[in-house]
Amino acid sequence: MMIRALVFDVFGTVVDWRSGVARDIRRVIPDVDAEVFADAWRSQYIPALDQVRRGELPWTNLDELHRASLDELLAEYGVPDTPESVRAELVLAWHRLDPWPDSVPGLERLKKRFVIASLSNGHVALLVNTAKHGGLPWDTVLSAELFGHYKGDPEAYLGAARLLGLPPEQVMMVAAHVDDLAAARACGLRTAYVHRPQEYGSQPAVPPPCSDPEADVSVASLTELAERLNA
Amino acid sequence: MMIRALVFDVFGTVVDWRSGVARDIRRVIPDVDAEVFADAWRSQYIPALDQVRRGELPWTNLDELHRASLDELLAEYGVPDTPESVRAELVLAWHRLDPWPDSVPGLERLKKRFVIASLSNGHVALLVNTAKHGGLPWDTVLSAELFGHYKGDPEAYLGAARLLGLPPEQVMMVAAHVDDLAAARACGLRTAYVHRPQEYGSQPAVPPPCSDPEADVSVASLTELAERLNA
Structure with missing residues (x-):
């Protein structure tokens, strides 16, 4: 890869x-x-x-x-x-949500080796405020707003790769949601699944899967992702 | 202000x-x-x-x-x-230009009090690479590319304010070029002039002015801008 x-x-x-x-x-x-x-x-x-x-x-x-x-x-x-x-x-x-405990340490490590950016359905102002609140060290904020298409639509994933000046296969989508990753993969991006068992609380109606067999990597935290990618 | x-x-x-x-x-x-x-x-x-x-x-x-x-x-x-x-x-x-010596210390201070973003005619990938090379701590990269209009055109300045979710008068354009500031001011943005006497070398054909009387502030460095804005 x-x-x-x-x-x-x-x-x-x-x-x-x-x-x-x-x-x-x-x-x-x-x-x-x-x-x-x-x-x-x-x-x-x-x-x-x-x-x-x-x-x-x-x-x-x-x-x-x-x-x-x-x-x-x-x-x-x-x-x-x-x-x-x-x-x-x-x-x-x-606009003022706290990061998971591993998010900032993981992103700091990943930033040393890779360009790191959000790719969220949140608009730019929301993402800038969220990053400011939580100290998320993005190289830049990318948002569905820039493409006029919410994720799921290919324009969002292909638009992100285009703005970063990279072919899709050199960009990895990182998400806790398998549908987001599947849509990114259909556009040629690499994918990393993050298991976030607490996203819907301690007793979710439908627990998220522990891993995504379709993804290039499945991890339990962003610090584990940094380890797996040698960052 | x-x-x-x-x-x-x-x-x-x-x-x-x-x-x-x-x-x-x-x-x-x-x-x-x-x-x-x-x-x-x-x-x-x-x-x-x-x-x-x-x-x-x-x-x-x-x-x-x-x-x-x-x-x-x-x-x-x-x-x-x-x-x-x-x-x-x-x-x-x-893509790999060095910051002026005061740029990173000034931006670090300004970032604590304000959202800071590029607003350049460079495209997103160029700006991301430049920031990565020089350690520029942008909250996000904004570029003429996002608006399909180079600076000078109002779409660039108004587009930046819109993406940041702010009225133009709450956004300050910072530049070493009076024409860039004049175009921003015409869109309702605040303006700060930075005197960069060395931009065209030590003996430029046309030395840049020491200050811009039309700007809200004129400074000689980004650290001076941080002082003037109490950051």
Whole structure:
């Protein structure tokens, strides 16, 4: 493998969205079960992206998608009177998520040997804020926003390789989600699976697989990825 | 001034293109005056960008523009037999330019208080390589390439503010070139002028002005900029 750059899924792979979002929900809406609400909020994500992918919605960034699903959920969970300022504040919870403990040490090592960049469905501003909050040492932020296509669509993966000036086979997609990796692989990228058993909490309805047999490597942390890639 | 992000011109403002390019020319084509050749190469830059701005050329990145002007200059300077591999190598000289001595210390300080990003006519891959070579600690790389418009065109400045999720007046353009700052200011950005008297060597034909009276601040280094902005 001749790999020059690694591009990373962020939410779930590099940062722990569930704990961070639940922490802010607990603070501002103490009446709901924060973890259940966080899971419900995240579960709206895939159908919302699919609407954009199918062209039923024009390009809509994650703040806007998060806000629309938040408004629905607040009604559903019996807190429809939540004020505007609290809603705006909650959308920003997604901008200040903590990295998993191995993320920054792993990225620091990988950065010495490879170009490292995000490749997330989050928009650039969200990713810059998340990196600033958690000290993620990206060489640059790459986002679905730059291509007008959410991941899953080939434009996102091929666009990342093009902007980095590399053929797809010299770029490795790193993610905790097998569908993201499968779409990257279909575009010719190398793939690394990261097992994040806590992404959906300690008792997830569907535990993520321990490894992805289709990926070039499967690891349990970004520091293990650095070891495997001799970084 | 409520500034949230600083965006930086790179070539001349953050890195010393002339010494770096001349160093590589001296190494691979010892028969030409390296500094004179470097100046001639750079001087092709503005007319080439203008061709793209006027739509006479489709979007063409800096590697491609550098290569076309290099081919012309090699003929003009009496070294038309320069092999392909040397030409390709010389284009890459622009990817490994050294920062001015104050650049990294200044950026490190500014990064603690502001989002810092490049905003250069260089393409993303060139900027990532330049940052990696010089240890420039960008929060993210922004490039004219992302907007399909070279600086001077408002799309570049407004596009940068939009991707950072900020109104233009919360973004400050930092550059050693008054025309770049004037174009940014026309889009509503704040501006900081950096005096780089050595950009065109120790005896430039036209010395750059010591300050820009139209800019919000004029400084002699990025560390001075950090002081002026209380970073």
